[in-house]
Amino acid sequence: MSELTDTCQDLRRRVRDLVAEWDFTPRCDSWASGYDPDFSQELGRRGLLAVTWPKEFGGAEGTNVDRFAVSEELLRAGAPVAAHWVGERQIGPSLLRHGTRELQEEFCPPLARAEYRFALGMSEPDAGSDLAAVRTKAVRDGDSWRVTGRKIWTSGAHRATHLYLLARTSQEEDKHAGLTEFIVSMDSPGITVSPILDLRGEHHFNEVVLEDVHVPGRWVIGDIGAGWPQVVGQLSFERGGPERFLSTYPLLTAVLRANLADDTARRELRALAGRLQVLRRWTLENARAMDAGHTPSTHAAMSKYLGNKFERDVIAWARPLMPRADRSIRALYDQAVAASPASGIRGGAAQVMLSVIAKGKK
Amino acid sequence: MSTTDEFDLALDEAVREVVTDWPRPRAGEDLTRTDAFRAQWHTAVELGWTGILDDADLTAPGSPESRELLDAACGAVTALARAGFALPLRQTLVARYAAAEALPADAIAVHPTAYGVWEPAATALVAADGTVSTPPGGGTADKVDLAGRPYTLVYKTGERGGEAGEALPPRVADVAELLLLQEILGAAEGAVAEARRYVTERVQFGRPLIKIPAVRTVAGELAVSLRQLETAVHEARRRFRAEDERSLHFALITAREVASAVSTEVTRTAHQLHGAMGITEEASLHWRTKLLWADRDEGLFSRDWGLDALPADEVELWTMTAPATARA
Numbered sequence: 001m002s003e004l005t006d007t008c009q010d011l012r013r014r015v016r017d018l019v020a021e022w023d024f025t026p027r028c029d030s031w032a033s034g035y036d037p038d039f040s041q042e043l044g045r046r047g048l049l050a051v052t053w054p055k056e057f058g059g060a061e062g063t064n065v066d067r068f069a070v071s072e073e074l075l076r077a078g079a080p081v082a083a084h085w086v087g088e089r090q091i092g093p094s095l096l097r098h099g100t101r102e103l104q105e106e107f108c109p110p111l112a113r114a115e116y117r118f119a120l121g122m123s124e125p126d127a128g129s130d131l132a133a134v135r136t137k138a139v140r141d142g143d144s145w146r147v148t149g150r151k152i153w154t155s156g157a158h159r160a161t162h163l164y165l166l167a168r169t170s171q172e173e174d175k176h177a178g179l180t181e182f183i184v185s186m187d188s189p190g191i192t193v194s195p196i197l198d199l200r201g202e203h204h205f206n207e208v209v210l211e212d213v214h215v216p217g218r219w220v221i222g223d224i225g226a227g228w229p230q231v232v233g234q235l236s237f238e239r240g241g242p243e244r245f246l247s248t249y250p251l252l253t254a255v256l257r258a259n260l261a262d263d264t265a266r267r268e269l270r271a272l273a274g275r276l277q278v279l280r281r282w283t284l285e286n287a288r289a290m291d292a293g294h295t296p297s298t299h300a301a302m303s304k305y306l307g308n309k310f311e312r313d314v315i316a317w318a319r320p321l322m323p324r325a326d327r328s329i330r331a332l333y334d335q336a337v338a339a340s341p342a343s344g345i346r347g348g349a350a351q352v353m354l355s356v357i358a359k360g361k362k
Numbered sequence: 363m364s365t366t367d368e369f370d371l372a373l374d375e376a377v378r379e380v381v382t383d384w385p386r387p388r389a390g391e392d393l394t395r396t397d398a399f400r401a402q403w404h405t406a407v408e409l410g411w412t413g414i415l416d417d418a419d420l421t422a423p424g425s426p427e428s429r430e431l432l433d434a435a436c437g438a439v440t441a442l443a444r445a446g447f448a449l450p451l452r453q454t455l456v457a458r459y460a461a462a463e464a465l466p467a468d469a470i471a472v473h474p475t476a477y478g479v480w481e482p483a484a485t486a487l488v489a490a491d492g493t494v495s496t497p498p499g500g501g502t503a504d505k506v507d508l509a510g511r512p513y514t515l516v517y518k519t520g521e522r523g524g525e526a527g528e529a530l531p532p533r534v535a536d537v538a539e540l541l542l543l544q545e546i547l548g549a550a551e552g553a554v555a556e557a558r559r560y561v562t563e564r565v566q567f568g569r570p571l572i573k574i575p576a577v578r579t580v581a582g583e584l585a586v587s588l589r590q591l592e593t594a595v596h597e598a599r600r601r602f603r604a605e606d607e608r609s610l611h612f613a614l615i616t617a618r619e620v621a622s623a624v625s626t627e628v629t630r631t632a633h634q635l636h637g638a639m640g641i642t643e644e645a646s647l648h649w650r651t652k653l654l655w656a657d658r659d660e661g662l663f664s665r666d667w668g669l670d671a672l673p674a675d676e677v678e679l680w681t682m683t684a685p686a687t688a689r690a
Binding site: 076252253256257263266267269270271273274275276277278280281282284302305306351353354355356357358359 | 572575578579581582583585586589590593594597612613615616617619620623665666668669672673675676679680682683684685
């Protein structure tokens with residue numbers, strides 16, 4: 001029935017095998033908050049990370065459709081994948097697309113083994129979803145760079161080995177020009193990471209202050225001043241994947257397995273299933289577009305927008321069933337509810353997505 | 363990326379060319395009582411739209427021939443709805459496909475899967491077992507629906523239950539459901555295109571409406587809704603070519619659910635964007651939105667409609683929602 005190839009089916013089976021063997025408690029929003037570096041490294045050992053990357057950099061030379069299969073199965077299970085998620089999802093691909101060979105050799109193999117953990121230094125206090133408004137500055141210092149600025153909502157920065165950084169390297173009339181992408185070592189002097197606790201008191205977000213931080217010249221990603229078009233391409237990886245609709249899927253699974261769905265919930269499942277089917281098709285098409293060398297910005301924004309809606313619908317669907325749910329299902333429900341505001345914002349707020357879509361549909 | 367392929371586009375272009383000069387009836391009229399109706403039906407027959415499925419074998423889903431015929435039927439129904447014309451095309455296509463004997467070329471035919479829509483205007487009635495009869499004549503419509511289509515209240519005697527697929531020849535109910543979905547898709551596409559044209563051309567507060575951020579946001583929502591519907595309908599169409607009946611039924615009922623939600627949203631939003639002009643007879647938007655409302659509500663009488671096609675557990679849900687093999 002499935003459109004996926006034998007390779008995809010094999011990858012799915014291998015993920016399911018590992019998930020069955022591994023001792024973990026499924027959780028909602030596992031790609032943002034399910035942190036287990038050992039699990040991530042085991043995925044790397046089994047060839048389930050970096051499946052799209054060249055073999056010489058630790059990959060399997062598969063397709064984005066292959067990676068889609070792996071991601072779907074991991075998220076379906078609510079597996080703890082946060083330790084490698086950002087590095088494997090977008091930093092590695094970005095380096096392979098724009099980085100120098102030296103940079104690729106230095107970072108991709110450790111990323112494929114989940115030895116490096118990346119945090120995303122994009123958002124700033126005065127530039128939330130308006131990425132082009134970043135103020136963090138990078139100035140030349142001989143062959144190197146010196147970076148000063150503040151990043152906010154930086155998930156996992158307190159555990160990261162490296163920071164991906166979008167900084168302004170020149171002041172241009174067009175705010176989309178003059179931006180450059182860097183890699184920064186989190187060990188560098190001048191970096192201060194302060195926790196921002198979420199509404200459950202959990203520590204995922206951070207503020208990262210950079211004061212005259214040294215960045216080697218070789219750690220520039222791509223061309224100086226070309227950060228905007230590069231980051232737009234990266235956003236397709238960030239917005240167009242299955243994590244944008246499967247964050248609450250473990251709750252749906254748990255309710256169905258516990259046979260909690262009453263007649264009303266069974267009827268409502270028609271609509272949920274229809275939307276899930278659509279979203280799985282869209283993310284597969286996004287992966288295919290990327291395999292064909294396209295940047296499906298508009299379609300990725302659509303996936304994110306509708307995906308977030310689906311995640312909220314799952315919560316609303318499950319809510320009336322919670323009085324009969326056991327403690328583990330209630331925990332999933334609470335995780336899903338608490339994560340829902342962030343789900344709508346990260347990767348770009350809903351209104352921003354709609355604006356991207358409307359422009360793309362001109 | 364788009365699921366609308368070159369074949370669909372070419373067919374749409376051809377249908378649009380044909381219907382360009384077709385007169386619109388007065389709003390609120392029984393379409394069959396208008397002067398234009400017979401001429402339009404005659405054109406549809408002459409162009410071969412009504413007989414596309416006459417020789418089709420849709421129980422052989424993998425064959426290129428059946429695929430082409432199904433694509434052509436879907437394309438014609440969608441294109442006509444996109445242009446905002448309601449003719450008994452899909453009902454006749456289904457009835458002719460289900461009929462155990464050949465029907466006259468110009469027959470307006472209905473089958474139980476039409477839920478009584480167009481039945482008062484029918485010249486041939488095809489029963490669930492494929493037998494053909496001629497209506498007694500002189501019949502009057504119980505009602506005219508929002509799209510101006512006369513219909514008979516076939517459920518008043520309780521002889522039909524509103525469930526798809528009861529004791530019918532193979533895949534007839536599925537074809538009927540698929541063509542209904544295609545008609546909804548076409549009408550939705552037409553409504554969104556009209557709304558989009560309006561907000562792009564209409565200048566208020568010194569600029570085109572689409573330049574207003576709130577309007578742009580709503581236009582974005584419409585685009586998401588429409589693509590959602592298109593994907594769900596095309597998924598069902600893909601599964602029509604597979605052997606797995608259960609998977610097809612799942613795709614059909616979930617697509618209908620998506621279509622219901624999207625029809626509601628598209629009609630509401632398109633009229634909102636179109637402002638007061640859109641609710642007048644002069645604007646052509648209402649030909650699409652009325653068809654959407656009528657189609658959305660067609661045949662769905664039971665709250666439990668289609669529940670038997672839902673997956674039993676998560677594993678089946680995961681399998682059923684996986685994208686299907688064949689290309690639409």
